[in-house]
Amino acid sequence: MNETVEQIQDWYRNERELSNYSIIDVEDKLKYLAEKGLIWILKDMKDINELEKIVIDSFLNKYRANQVYDNLNDFRNLQPSNKASTKKPPLLSPKPTSQQKTMKxxxxxxxxxxxxxxxxxxxxxxxxxxxxxxxxxxxxxxxxxxxxxxxxxxxxxxxxxxxxxxxxxxxxxxxxxxxxxxxxxxxxxxxxxxxxxxxxxxxxxxxxxxxxxxxxxxxxxxxxxxxxxxxxxxxTPKVKGFDAYEQALLLVEKVYGMTRRREFWGEKGLQKEMIKYATSCVANISESHQLYVLVKFRFFNDALQALDGLDSMLHMSVNKQIVTGEGIADIRKLRESIRNILMKRLGNISKEKDS
The missing domain is CATH 1.20.1440.60 (23S rRNA-intervening sequence)
Known part of the structure; x- marks a missing residue:
């Protein structure tokens, strides 16, 4: 089985090189592997870049039910690629796309x-x-x-x-x-x-x-x-004027203001974490405004995770009786509003990604 895993990984490396590392062609090949139930095999590869990791995770989530973890030797019999590898015969061969030529x-x-x-x-x-x-x-x-x-x-x-x-x-x-x-x-x-x-x-x-x-x-x-x-x-669209971004900046202002109060003077760790999560939300929203749909998806998702991290710190501050629930009600309300906007945007991005 380990030999089969290595061969599938070598097939992917070979096909990636033949396509000049085009993210367009690479995405097609990763989708093919996902549909075949083999995308999980690439998770442990050390020579994949950041965007490949995003695409792999996305397809793994989408085709998780397809994944095949046993009897991998059966894939030895798949039709070999027309483009032979110099290392080992490729096991899989998605049909060459028209993009494959133009990407040269x-x-x-x-x-x-x-x-x-x-x-x-x-x-x-x-x-x-x-x-x-x-x-x-x-x-x-x-x-x-x-x-x-x-x-x-x-x-x-x-x-x-x-x-x-x-x-x-x-x-x-x-x-x-x-x-x-x-x-x-x-x-x-x-x-x-x-x-x-x-x-x-x-x-x-x-x-x-x-x-x-x-x-x-x-x-x-x-x-x-x-x-x-x-x-x-x-x-790329402008970030300034985007509701979630503007509200996230306001969230940062409120978190800074709250954590500078006397009650937080002895809670430097908590103070640091709350500021880190609030500012991370702003940073990820702004960084999401770039070219590739899957990268946008990742940064919006990271912004949501930052909001969840902030919520955890807010709960901790209430449990420690540093603040009251009423005292942070406006921050929680703002956090929820940002989250709703981002969830709606993620839904739109998902439709764009699947189209």
């Missing part, structure tokens, strides 16, 4: 250090590192998270400088999500008085410019080199 289109690699989007991202990261030196040391959460998200923009732009069109779209999608997350941390910092309105406007404007440059680049690629390919829309 490639791009010329340029010097990323001369790309305006990269230069602006590098400058933004440097400015944020410098401005974080003025933040209060006790709020390490914001310092760590805003630094990480700013670094991710630059890092993902650099990783997107490669020949594969599908992978470039994926890396730029993460960069756009990280940019929007960075903007949310800036907005939280403004709300807490860590930065001035002028500083916020300057840095947030630079974030907007980076997103615009990346979007324009992807639009040009889709219209030219990527013509005829099944690529996602390069345009």
């Amino acid at each position: 289109k490639t791009l010329k690699i340029r010097d990323v250090k001369k790309f305006d989007g990269y230069l602006k991202a590098k400058e933004l990261e440097e400015k944020i590192i410098e401005i974080c030196k003025t933040f209060p040391s006790y709020d390490g959460n914001i310092i760590d998270q805003i630094g990480r998200s700013a670094e991710s923009i630059k890092k993902r732009i650099a990783m997107g400088e490669q020949i594969y069109i599908g992978e470039k779209f994926y890396q730029y999608s993460i960069a756009i999500g990280s940019a929007k997350e960075t903007s949310s941390w800036l907005q939280i910092s403004l709300g807490q008085g860590y930065i001035s309105q002028e500083q916020y406007d300057e840095l947030d404007n630079q974030v907007t410019q980076i997103v615009a440059i990346l979007t324009k680049t992807l639009v040009n690629i889709k219209d030219k080199e990527g013509k005829g390919m099944d690529l996602p829309s390069p345009y």
